[in-house]
Amino acid sequence: MNLKLKIWRQDTSDGSGQFKHYEINNVSPDSSFLEMLDMLNEQLVESGDQSVAFDSDCREGVCGMCSLTINGIPHGGHQGTTTCQLHMRSFSDGQTITIEPFRAKSFPVLRDLVVDRGGFDEIIQAGGFITCRTGSAQDANEIPIPKPLADDAFDFAACIGCGACVAACKNASAMLFTGAKIAHLNSLPQGKAEKDRRTLSMVSKMDEAGFGNCRNYGECSAVCPKEIPLDVIAKMNRDFAVASVKGFISK
């Protein structure tokens, strides 16, 4: 396949960037999107140019490191697929592909296509954990958990923290990510003890980190490689309302 690429280039985090055009030939339709970018980088380095910086790690859809907005859609618009799992056969020969970093104020561009998703780490640090003694772990089957509940919690826990939901949202809202984390921990017995505190502090950290407000477009869930449902946002809103009322009454 021969392709035309329009890629966002930006040298420093505070500098301004611009699109640059590249051409790449003889791409195998079976290669992954990131392998195609590797090929481009080899080509660039050989001709003495700066390679394009982009994030990746596992390249098998589990780590949440890869990003990229491809032709206007984070992860390229294949249902339930990360950029690393996207294959070049999804594109047509001769096509122009636009590649941009995830765009949000809370995801500043560090270089080219690499953004800083530290805002997510702050949200996790605010309550995305359970407090327990380590070293003398209890038997895993000690606490019985109904199967449907375990299944739901597992689905919510599938979020890999990639940030595509924020990038897809025209309001740069992080409600799907935060909702997934809250729904996962709040629905399990181990997480129940800190439910209210967790919900309030993760939500306030999310606002503090500069993410926008949900307007129920649903774009986040549509691009999510782990297909996290909008339910988690409703659940977070519900848990938040309950925690706020409880907090108000017990003051």
Next chain:
Amino acid sequence: MALSGLILAGFVFVHMLGNLQLFLGQEALNSYAYKLQSIPAVLWGFRAFLLLATVTHVLTAISLVRENRAARPKPNAEEKFIQATFASRGMGLTGALLFAFIVFHVLHYTVRITHPEYQDMHYILEKNGKEVQVHDVFTMMVSGFTEKWISGTYIVCMAMLCLHLTHGVSSLFQTIGIRNTAWKSRLDGLAIAYGWTVFIGFVSVPMAVLMGVINLPG
């Protein structure tokens, strides 16, 4: 936002039921209007409550949009929507048009400054054997909607309300947190039905006047 939206959405429904009494005739409508307005404390209390809800709704809408613009200063070179509905994307626009409409509507039928002649429309009601002179709301509405540009404006604005409600009502359940995948499609359906019911209910009045089904008395 959700609370004020809920209050406004509930109010428009009751308002629509009130308007439909026009089809019961001049006496029914005028006596209903008289009942609503006869206790000044209740009338002004309710007006203040509605004003508060509207102002809260508009102010929270403005801050919502401003915060969201700040959260995403740079758009994509190609902005794509995958599943957002037409109504959801137009909430700001339909909302702004509704605000303009509400201002006009209050000046038109409540303050009556656009049509001072409405002030002199009176009707005699029988109340406990006594005759009371009340405002003739029936004549005012019918003569208002006889003017084509007024009916036209009202009909277009009610279409905006319909759109606003089809997203707003479904969104409301999500905001309060009572929605999941199984219920989403049902609640979306409910919101669409609600929007259309309000639209048809309101629009039936100017339509009936334009088509000559309802005429000025006498």
